Amino acid sequence: MNEPPPDCRCMTPPFMYWDFDAVPVGVDGTKGRGGEVTLETCKACGSLWLRYFVEYEFFSQSGRWYRGLVTPEVVESLTPERAPELLQNLPWLFSGGSYFRSTGRRSTCMVILDI
Numbered sequence: 001m002n003e004p005p006p007d008c009r010c011m012t013p014p015f016m017y018w019d020f021d022a023v024p025v026g027v028d029g030t031k032g033r034g035g036e037v038t039l040e041t042c043k044a045c046g047s048l049w050l051r052y053f054v055e056y057e058f059f060s061q062s063g064r065w066y067r068g069l070v071t072p073e074v075v076e077s078l079t080p081e082r083a084p085e086l087l088q089n090l091p092w093l094f095s096g097g098s099y100f101r102s103t104g105r106r107s108t109c110m111v112i113l114d115i
């Protein structure tokens, strides 16, 4: 898969919602996670990103998100429940959120979602 230009908005955190066209996939209800799954297309380079956001309202600083580069073929049959597995199998992704005290950094694996 071709990576976006390294200086594209979709490769340089912090990410702004207005830089993407977002399509909601649904909510991952596995173990009551309530993870919000969204597909985002970069308006600048057209890259497709799978975004997963989860937050536990009873815990402060628990917001965390992951976003990984995907292809239209991969997400064709995507369900919200399968999104974490798909992200975990990517060679790298971005992660961030209040839990990580980060506005986004590149990482090589997706940390376990559940508290």
Ligand SMILES: [Zn+2]
Residues within 6 Å of the ligand: 004, 005, 008, 009, 010, 011, 042, 043, 044, 045, 046, 047
């Ligand atoms: Zn881009």
